[in-house]
Structure formats: C-alpha cells, structure tokens
Amino acid sequence: MDKFSIFSVIFLISLLEFTNGLYFHIGETERKCFIEEIPDETNVIVNYKVELYDPRSGGFMPSSPGIGMHVEVRDPDDKIILSRVYSSEGRISFTSHTPGEHVICMYSNSTAWFSGSQLRVHLDIQVGEHAVNYGDVVQKEKLSELQLRIRQLLDQVEQITKEQNYQRYREERFRQTSESTNSRVLWWSVTQTAVLIVMGAWQMKHLKSFFEAKKLV
Amino acid sequence: MASLYSASTAIIYLTTVVLLLIGSVSCTELTFELPDSAKECFHQEIQKNTSVTLEFQVVTGGQYDVDVILEDPKKSVIYKQVKMQFDSHTFTAQHTGVYIICFSNEFSTFSHKLVYMDLQVGEEQPLPGIGEHVTALTQMESSAQDIHKALVQILDFQTHHRLREAKGRKRAEDLNERVLLWSLMETAFMFSILLLQITVVKRFFADKKSSAPY
Numbered sequence: 001m002d003k004f005s006i007f008s009v010i011f012l013i014s015l016l017e018f019t020n021g022l023y024f025h026i027g028e029t030e031r032k033c034f035i036e037e038i039p040d041e042t043n044v045i046v047n048y049k050v051e052l053y054d055p056r057s058g059g060f061m062p063s064s065p066g067i068g069m070h071v072e073v074r075d076p077d078d079k080i081i082l083s084r085v086y087s088s089e090g091r092i093s094f095t096s097h098t099p100g101e102h103v104i105c106m107y108s109n110s111t112a113w114f115s116g117s118q119l120r121v122h123l124d125i126q127v128g129e130h131a132v133n134y135g136d137v138v139q140k141e142k143l144s145e146l147q148l149r150i151r152q153l154l155d156q157v158e159q160i161t162k163e164q165n166y167q168r169y170r171e172e173r174f175r176q177t178s179e180s181t182n183s184r185v186l187w188w189s190v191t192q193t194a195v196l197i198v199m200g201a202w203q204m205k206h207l208k209s210f211f212e213a214k215k216l217v
Numbered sequence: 218m219a220s221l222y223s224a225s226t227a228i229i230y231l232t233t234v235v236l237l238l239i240g241s242v243s244c245t246e247l248t249f250e251l252p253d254s255a256k257e258c259f260h261q262e263i264q265k266n267t268s269v270t271l272e273f274q275v276v277t278g279g280q281y282d283v284d285v286i287l288e289d290p291k292k293s294v295i296y297k298q299v300k301m302q303f304d305s306h307t308f309t310a311q312h313t314g315v316y317i318i319c320f321s322n323e324f325s326t327f328s329h330k331l332v333y334m335d336l337q338v339g340e341e342q343p344l345p346g347i348g349e350h351v352t353a354l355t356q357m358e359s360s361a362q363d364i365h366k367a368l369v370q371i372l373d374f375q376t377h378h379r380l381r382e383a384k385g386r387k388r389a390e391d392l393n394e395r396v397l398l399w400s401l402m403e404t405a406f407m408f409s410i411l412l413l414q415i416t417v418v419k420r421f422f423a424d425k426k427s428s429a430p431y
Contacts, residue, residue: 146357192403
C-alpha cells in the first residue's frame, strides 16, 4: 500500500468523522442561526448532517433521505451570499468578501404547519486555516513533511495578518461611533438650550399679548 | 527491516483511522444567539480519558451573563456556573458517552444574548505524515512544531481580543443609537409640555373672566 492511497483512505474516512461531532436538537420548523465574525477573503466550510426523530425506536434515524436543509448565508451588509436547499447531509463552503459578521442560518424545508418532530443536527464550522485539509494538500502537491509543516505555518500567519487588518478596521469603526456619540451629545445639549430659550421667550410674549387682549394688564 | 517499518507505519495509520472514526479529536467554535428565557444545549460524544476544554464568553446582551451547565453521560453535573460572563474549564472525561453543555438565559425576561462557545476535545490532530515518525524529529522539524504551537496561541489570543473588542464596540453603537432616540424624544416632549403650559394658563384666565360678572 503506498503512502498516497493510505492518505486518501484517511481523507475519505475523515469526511465521515464529523458525524461524531457536536450536535443539537431543533424543531422541524425552527430556524437556527450562527454568527461568524471574520475578516475578508476568508474561507468558511460548514459540514452538517441532519437526522430525523424516529418515534418507533425512540431514537434518531441515522439516514433520513426525505429531509432537506435550507441554508442561508448573509454578509455583514445583510445581503444574501448563499441561499440553497441541500439534502440531509451537506458541505457548504463560501468565501467572505467583506469583513464583518456573517450569519449562517439553517432550517429544514419541511412543510409542517406546527412544530412537528425533533431534528438532530450535527454541525461543524471551520474558518480560515482550519478549513484547509492538509491530507488533500499533501496528495495534490506531493510535499514532504517539512514542506507541509511550512505550508501550515504560512496559512496560519496569513490568517493572523488578515485578522490584524480586520482589527484595525473594527477599531476605526469604534472610534467613528464614539466620535458620533460625542458630537450628538454636544449638538443635543446646544439644541435643547436654544429650544428652551426660544420657547420661553415665545411663551412670555404670547401670554403678554393674551393678557393685554383680556384687559388684565 | 523494510517489512517491519511498513508494518509499524501500517499500525500507526490504522490507529489514526480508528481515532478519526471514533471522533476523539475535534475543535468546535460557535457563536449563537440565545433568546430571552431560552436554553440551548449542545451534545458531544467524548471518549474516556480525553482532555476537554470548554470556553465561553457572552458578547452582547443585558448584564453579559449566562448560566452554564455541563453534564456527563451519567447525568451528573461536572461544571455549573450561574450568571457568569466568561470562563474556561478543562477536564478529563471519566466516562465514554454523550456530554451535554447547556447555556441558559432563563433568568432574563427581555435581553437576548450573543454567546461564543469553544469546545476543544482531545489534542490537536497532527499533520498527516508527521505523526508516524519512527526516528526522532530533526531540529528543523521540532522548531517548526514550536512555531506552530506559538501561532495557535496567537490565533487564540486574537479571538479573545476580538470578542472583548466586539463587546465594547456593540455597547458603544447601542449607546449612540440611544442618545439619538432620547434626544429626539426629549425635544418632542419639551415642545408638548411648553404648549400644554400655555393652554392651561389661558384656560384659567378664560374661566375666571366668564364667571366674573354677577
């Protein structure tokens, strides 16, 4: 057995591995969203698997071909990047083009009117350098171990650089927000004082003319 | 000699395959919204004697606190925190089975929270090909490994920094909006009060005048 066939076997089996990952339960009509705050040009891979509750056995059916999952990904400007219905098991990948909070929402495409039965969703979200599959890389590019390690270090450093850039952008936004609050508070206090003075003067003038009209003054 | 080498590498590959199959190594990071009076639970299958680290932080919402309960397969509570803002808990799994992590916002009636959670099960998976060394690592390889560990730590620090900064930034944005809203409301309120004053005073004098002659 040569090295690369073993790697391919490991790669294939690692695809099955995530089914033992984290899972949670949702209702059939329920919608669940996860937020990923990422810099731009970052790869995100979402692996999920859905199982339907089987009332006969009291457990979850390991493969439920009938259900589909609607997956929707929104970018920080609330624009939809991805909106598709996938089968009960899926692998979604997208790349961010603007830095910020991306929202990944999933809900089943069941047509039930009320909450229906429970679904078990296995989920795995990998971002940036975690999204790179090194087994794949080693196979495609025939790298030695040290070269693979250097490749991994390069990917990590790239991720760090992107995150630092994003941090600078966030800090700028924070500063803008603080300055905006500062100027709003200043404007409001000036406006309020002006309004008070103007209204007070108007009040007195109005009352004076009112009393004169009533012949009390 | 060659057959011994290939036999040992075959054994090591098989072990890796088996480990992958039983899912003893994983790292999951999730940020989700916890609505008010809600409880969200996550389940994870963990093997015995695996070192597990759970980390969470509340990013936005209310007093930035959440209840956390971690249960083992025997339904006994390993870790419980009430109204905690952020924490990190490391433990070794005593039993093989499904562990349940629950985040509860049931004590809050109107503030929904944004919670970041990081679950690290087992040690980090080694790069394919690195794990099956029969000889010791060369200096180059071991210093590359050290660099890798340091970079992993840097990325971890960056994540924590991002979460703390997000907390401050969202609070500032919230404050900005509230200042605008309040100043507009206050101005409108003030106008109506001043007009009301005039109307009421005029009404006093109007009544007095009409009841004067008898």
